[in-house]
Amino acid sequence: MTPELYTFKNLIGAYFSINGEDSVRIDEIIIPRIQRDYAQGRIGASENRVRERFLDALYESIYEQRSITLDFIYGDVEAGKLTLLDGQQRLTTLFLLYWYAAKKEKIEKQAYNFLKSFSYATRFSSRDFCKALVEEEINFCSEELSKEIENQAWYPFDWKNDPTIQSMLVMIDAINKKFKNIEHLWQYLSEKNLISFYFLPLEKMGLSDELYIKMNSRGKPLTDFEHFKAEFLEIIKAQSEPLYKEFSQKIDIDWTDILFPYRGENQIIDDKFMRYFKFISHILCYHNDIRPLEYNEFKLAKQLYAKENANSISNLEFLKSAFDCWYGIDIDAFFNSVFYTDSYECGKTKLYLKEGETTNLFFDCCNYHSEFANNGRNRLFSLNSILLFYAVVLYRQNITSITQQNFRRRIRIVRNLIENSQYEIREFDQYGNNQMQRLLNDVSEIILNGNIVTEDRGFNLLQKQEEQSKLAWLQSNSQYQEELFKLEDYDLLKGTISIVGLHSHQNFSKFINLFDNCDKKLISKALLCIGDYSQNLGWRTQLGVKSKDSVWADLFHPTKQRNEGNRFQNTSTILNQLLARLPKDTAEIQIFLKTAVSDYLNNSNTPKDWRYYFIKYEQMHYDTHGMYWWHDKKGKPYEIIIMHTGKALSGKNWNIFSYVLSELYPDVFELGNFAYQGDKLKIKNENTYIEIFNDKVIVTKENQDAFYFLIPQNSDGIDLEDRIEKISQELRGKGLLS
Incomplete structure (x- = not known):
């Protein structure tokens, strides 16, 4: 029997003659008890993708006024009833689409009465729901039609337990989202017959449950990849038969060979192929200034490789080459x-x-x-x-x-x-x-x-300029190429060597030796002995820390902000001065640094500026982001805030000298977390508070007058005495520190 094309509407009422017997009319379409529940409205990654693809295909047919055929539908026709064997999912979705168009456009009931002929025998509730949908009216003002339906008086609560009904509700919402702006949808469906399928009635043989089971177990359903491959090859075939044949052969043979070693535990390469396909396709999207459509491979294939794209042939050639280049x-x-x-x-x-x-x-x-x-x-x-x-x-x-x-x-x-x-x-x-x-x-x-x-x-741009400089420099300094590449590859630098600079090639290997073999807190102190190597990030100032390589990496990577006032270049100059002084013997570097720090602190001519305290007191090297804040670095250089968060003063922060004292004398002092908001150094078990300012210290005790003492400074505002020692001495004299 030759199959013929039908629409959902004209299948109902059609006549068939099987094996020469009298014609049989289809008055009712039944989803039999043995069939599974309606699945196209289920929620899940795979189900969502199938639903979206199917609705996209229907939408494009309507929107572009282009006919679409939904393959074969099989069933048994007897006594006016069509019992479906294959096509349940497609026909159920079409039933819902016709229903949506009829109700939304307020079509006369007699025009859509045929919808009553579609029914489910899987459950009474599914059958009754389909009937109620056709007979009852709902309001189409809501974005979620499913909620509107569930709120109807005719919708019993126990229908929430029917998976077919719940799946239909999901599909109704999806149809509304996709087709709500299409006008005259009913006309396109019922008069122009844009959406059709082949129907093939099975010979009169009686469809038992056993037959359903046998026919539905003949083979596995096509995978998503197989569906994609078929559609993709059809796209290619529509514009180039030679390319179609070439891609068919390569996908099945050559490219399978490439991907076979990476098939993994599931022993299939479908996912591997699709991921590489998406990678190359997204590259082409970027190059052609196209935004990939939701990273959907079916849409991506049409977007890039269909004949509607003027560059489709060159895109296909690039894709083919991107696979072929790994073959063999x-x-x-x-x-x-x-x-x-x-x-x-x-x-x-x-x-x-x-x-x-x-x-x-x-x-x-x-x-x-x-x-x-x-x-x-x-x-x-x-x-x-x-x-x-x-x-x-x-x-x-x-x-x-x-x-x-x-x-x-x-x-x-x-x-x-x-x-x-x-x-x-x-x-x-x-x-x-x-x-x-x-x-x-x-x-x-x-x-x-x-x-x-x-x-x-x-x-x-700064890194591009550095790369150009390296290329030019190596033309006359090729003997240093490997030392340069070693420095580039060092983890703290990751390709940028500006902190050392091409002019200091003698320090390439010394940089690596220094940071491979020395405590980073000691390195920071040694650098401060030479000068202020810190960098400013707006209002914040950053120094290196003991254990976080990311902080040092930040200091060693140039940006416009970091080089304001030539601060990055200043760091580079100080670092190179230290590197130039390092001994060649790696084992002696740590000793050299300790000696440099000791000599600096023991030198009577060393000014007791803020660097002196950072070098002497390890507690000042707070081991998070290395960030500090000076409200007035020139006018009040000793009023320093340690920043815990690294980006804002709204987080934990401490006056640096209060913090050092609390760490030196943990049994005596306690310190709040927010110095910037007024937290002060407090003597435990007493209501006594200590505030440390640039040139003086104020001590306040409950029910007593506050007293203060000055920090001796020279005319340039530099401490003449170690203020930590001075504060400790004064507090002992007052009996506040044992």
Whole structure:
């Protein structure tokens, strides 16, 4: 029997003649008891995707006035009843769509009476719900029609336990969201017959429960990947038969071979293929200034590769090349030859990996891609990784025209730019401009041509300028290349060496020796012995700390803000002076630093300015963000606040000398957490408070007059005595400190 096309409306009332017998009319469509519940309205990642795709297809058919065929529907026709074997999900959704159009547009009842002929036999409640939907009226003013329906008097509470009804309610809301702005929907459905399907009645044989079970167990349903592959190949076939044949062969054979080693525990490569496909497709979106549609692979395929896109052929060629470039090579070995993660390896570039990341960027991409983590913010395959991996893909695509030596030098430049452009690397800038396009263009110029573009707003401009300087400097100083690369790869620097500078190449290895072998608090003291190496971030001042490498890394990475007043350059000058004095023997460096600090403190000519106290009292090196605040550094240099939060005075903060005293004499003093808000140093078990100012100390005791004493200072406002010792001495004299 030759199948014919039908719509949901004209299937009801149609006549069929089976095996030459008298024609049978379909008066009712029944979802039999053995069928599962309606599933297209279920809530879940896979179900949401299926529902969205199906409604998208229906919407595009209506909106574009283009016919769509929903494949085959099978069932048994007997005594006027069509008992469905296959097509339940599609016909139920069409029933709801027709119902929505009829009710929303207030169509005459006789025009949609045929909807009463659709019924569920799975549960009485499902059958009654379908009947009530058609017969009863609801208000279409609400955004959530499901809530409106549930609030009707005819909707009993126990229907909440029927999964088919609940699934239908979800679908009704989805239909409303998708079709609410479509006018004359009923006309498109019932008169223009845009949405149809093939119906094939089975021979009269009696559909027992056993037959349903057998027919529904003939094979596994198509996976999402198989659905995608079919649609994707149809998109290609519509514009190029040769490309269609080539992609078909490559997806099934060549590209499967590439991905097979990464199939994982589930022994399938579908997810790996889709993640790499999305990676390349998103790259093309950025390049073509297209915003990916909700990261949906079906929409992405149409958006980039359908003939409606003027660049579809070149996009397909790029995609094909991005897969082909990995064919026939040992991918693990390739990445191991380019990158390392531990001790310096000549000819390779260091990667600073986060938990779960590997040097094999292809593996990471196929496992994580750019999907978001559970918190909805952090990417599992970061923008940094996307840019670096894109650089590698470009090289693989153009391996015949880029020498291995040039690639190794260029990928190092890309790594340096990525690591030092934390504020520049984002999808879109604050004005909504396509920032990733700029960044990818920068990467392309570097990898393909060896050019570092400084005219646009891609990677950090200061780092670009540094990379240009390195290239020029190495042309006449190639003997220092490995020392330079070792310094670049050092964890505190991650590619930027401005803190040492190309003019101080003799200090490259000394920098590494210093920070590899010495206590960082001691390094900070030694630097302060030479000068004020601190940097300002607006109103805050930062110094290095004992255990947080991130603080030192901040100090060693130049920004416009950090170099206001040449503070970054000042740090570099002081650091290089220290490096120049270091002994060559690594074992002697720590001793040298301790001696330098001791000589500074024991020198009678050493002024007791604020640096003196930071060098003498370890407690001043607060081990969080290294941030301090001076209200008036020149006029009142000793009124210093230690900042705990690092960014705001609204968090914990302490007067630095009060804090030192509370740490030196913990059994005597206690200190509140908010010096900026008035907390004072307090003597325990007494209502006695101590306030330390720039040139004096005020002591207040309950029910007694306050008294104060001055800190002796010279005409320049510099302490003549150690104020910590002076305060301790005065308090002992008053019997307040034992």
